[in-house]
Amino acid sequence: MGLLVDGKWVDQWYDTKANQGKFVRSESAFRNWIYPKNTYNSNDAGHFPAQKGRYHLYISLACPWAHRALAFIKLKQLEEIISISCVHPDMLENGWEFKQDRHFDDPNVTMGDPLHHFDFAYQLYTKAEPNYSGRVTVPILWDKERQTIVSNESADIIRIFNHAFNDITGNTLDFYPAEKAAEIDEINERIYNTVNNGVYKCGFATTQDAYEEALTPLFDTLDFLEIRLSDRLYLLGDEQTEADWRLFTTLIRFDAVYFGHFKCNIKRILDYPHLNAYLKRLYEVPNIASTVNLQHIKRHYYYSHKTINPTQLVPAGPATLFN
Numbered sequence: 001m002g003l004l005v006d007g008k009w010v011d012q013w014y015d016t017k018a019n020q021g022k023f024v025r026s027e028s029a030f031r032n033w034i035y036p037k038n039t040y041n042s043n044d045a046g047h048f049p050a051q052k053g054r055y056h057l058y059i060s061l062a063c064p065w066a067h068r069a070l071a072f073i074k075l076k077q078l079e080e081i082i083s084i085s086c087v088h089p090d091m092l093e094n095g096w097e098f099k100q101d102r103h104f105d106d107p108n109v110t111m112g113d114p115l116h117h118f119d120f121a122y123q124l125y126t127k128a129e130p131n132y133s134g135r136v137t138v139p140i141l142w143d144k145e146r147q148t149i150v151s152n153e154s155a156d157i158i159r160i161f162n163h164a165f166n167d168i169t170g171n172t173l174d175f176y177p178a179e180k181a182a183e184i185d186e187i188n189e190r191i192y193n194t195v196n197n198g199v200y201k202c203g204f205a206t207t208q209d210a211y212e213e214a215l216t217p218l219f220d221t222l223d224f225l226e227i228r229l230s231d232r233l234y235l236l237g238d239e240q241t242e243a244d245w246r247l248f249t250t251l252i253r254f255d256a257v258y259f260g261h262f263k264c265n266i267k268r269i270l271d272y273p274h275l276n277a278y279l280k281r282l283y284e285v286p287n288i289a290s291t292v293n294l295q296h297i298k299r300h301y302y303y304s305h306k307t308i309n310p311t312q313l314v315p316a317g318p319a320t321l322f323n
């Protein structure tokens with residue numbers, strides 16, 4: 001685990017001392033956008049045009065943020081438009097690596113870096129910006145033509161995928177419809193702060209106070225969602241939206257990783273009947289199950305976070321993720 005400082009890799013764990021033991025996530029650095037032909041402006045450096053075969057998505061099957069992007073590739077039928085590859089689940093002194101390892105081959109996703117044959121994900125960041133300073137995170141949406149990172153922010157990447165390639169794929173499913181945008185933004189905000197990022201705040205806290213400060217709102221939100229889902233199929237009603245998929249990738253990791261490793265152990269998702277049924281409903285959406293690789297998920301968290309789990313043992317359970 002580390003970060004780039006002026007283009008040089010430095011191996012260091014998150015600094016929580018400056019924030020009273022709290023984990024504070026840094027902002028993503030690359031926030032450009034892909035536009036369909038009719039709205040693309042070639043004079044704007046932040047604009048990239050929607051084109052088949054031009055972009056590559058680097059993911060980790062372990063990472064909930066990258067998982068959102070992969071789920072949208074499936075939901076929006078972008079497999080033939082955007083190529084994808086995956087890092088090794090172990091994120092150690094060099095950060096994310098493109099190691100080949102037959103134990104972690106995934107039948108559904110190419111492993112490694114087929115574009116540059118780099119060893120480390122940080123080399124993509126320095127190729128895009130030689131003096132980059134900051135964290136090296138996945139997902140990374142890469143432009144093969146301009147040889148740079150379009151975006152390393154999953155919230156943006158899924159909105160790009162929701163819309164930009166519709167003309168090319170003919171898939172017009174809309175997971176962020178204008179009439180529901182305000183309500184989606186509102187629920188996303190709460191779920192991001194207390195659940196998606198909330199589990200990390202619990203897990204990476206280094207004081208009891210910081211841990212408890214994150215744990216209480218996390219379970220308040222899960223209790224709130226349990227009630228909300230008692231009379232509807234999805235967070236906004238009968239239609240799936242972006243908000244569901246942003247939540248899905250955290251819920252699917254919850255009982256296997258966040259409950260134990262991140263000490264989010266008041267209740268499991270299995271203990272919430274409506275959340276449990278909702279998680280199963282989303283998992284069973286066509287092509288989504290193939291995006292869930294529990295071996296990568298468990299190995300990544302338990303093996304990579306040596307400050308939390310120094311023995312690096314990967315626990316065997318849970319026996320089941322949902323009923």
Ligand SMILES: N[C@@H](CCC(=O)N[C@@H](CS)C(=O)NCC(=O)O)C(=O)O
Nearest residue numbers: 063064065135136137138152153154
């Ligand atoms: N805001 C980013 C966060 C991505 C992120 O933090 N990814 C984690 C993996 S789960 C990562 O790459 N962490 C490496 C690090 O923090 O150094 C997004 O949503 O895309």
